[in-house]
Amino acid sequence: MIRLLLAEDQVLLRDALQSLLQVSEEIEVVATTGDGSEALHLATTEKVDVALLDIEMPGLTGIQVAEKLKESDTYSGKVALLTTFSRPGYIEKAMVAKVDGYLLKDEPIATLIDAIKTIDSGKQVVSTDLQPLLFSLETNPLNEREIMLLHAVKEGLSTEEIAQAKHLSEGTVRNYLSSALQKLHVTHRHEAVRVAEEKGWM
Known part of the structure; x- marks a missing residue:
């Protein structure tokens, strides 16, 4: 029996997935949550074999939880991300985190169950629709300060407010934002935010 943690912040979808996954006699959903921080706690206390994590959750994102679980000495199970997003930046982060699966929410339930079984057996699974993106990944050009x-x-926040909040000079803030604009090939800071979010880089 595969002991599964299901972390999904949309209650209706979480309940539906839980019911559908438990149709399989080989999967037991031992814990559910809609919060990333709680998912991290449950994964390490409920003897979970596979943690199935939504990418966008409050507390911690699915990617952040995946990174922490992969680094943990107290978690030996597998980690899979569940998403509606096919953003290259998310896939890049997932690959860097060495997740065991990257699955789409709109997969047929039979496909999702088979993927969970395959992941539990020690093999990596990436949804078919996402596989072409693996060959066209763009590396995030932004550094941590630019993303912040x-x-x-x-x-x-205005330049002045950012400088005060981050304890930087206004000139330093302008320089970092100018660098981000150049890297993203845009001319306005709000355009930079849009592009970075679309790519999954922030």
């Missing part, structure tokens, strides 16, 4: 400042731009 783009998040601040997304929050609507």
